[in-house]
Amino acid sequence: MDTIATIRHSRAAFPSEALRPSGQRGFVGRLVRVVRSLVRWIDHLLERRRGRLALLEMTDDQLKDIGISRCDAHREGIRRFWE
Numbered sequence: 001m002d003t004i005a006t007i008r009h010s011r012a013a014f015p016s017e018a019l020r021p022s023g024q025r026g027f028v029g030r031l032v033r034v035v036r037s038l039v040r041w042i043d044h045l046l047e048r049r050r051g052r053l054a055l056l057e058m059t060d061d062q063l064k065d066i067g068i069s070r071c072d073a074h075r076e077g078i079r080r081f082w083e
Contacts, residue, residue, distance in 0.1 A: 049081040 055068070056077035063073050 045081050052077045052079060052081075 055063075055073040058073065060070060063070060068076075
């Protein structure tokens with residue numbers, strides 16, 4: 001198993017809407033959906049940041065294999081996580 005696969009979060013942490021109890025409607029249901037959406041968005045931002053940090057850790061040969069220069073990798077790696 002490669003490193004990137006081990007740091008991804010399982011989608012099992014977010015049960016599908018079909019598995020939600022039928023009594024969870026109205027305000028509570030909307031609140032749950034908003035919180036889940038927020039958690040997914042934060043997870044996406046953190047995953048993007050981990051990928052950028054991985055670029056900074058790559059060797060010149062690895063970067064050459066994927067067609068990125070050291071300068072491009074550095075420029076991408078130091079970007080803020082929300083960009």
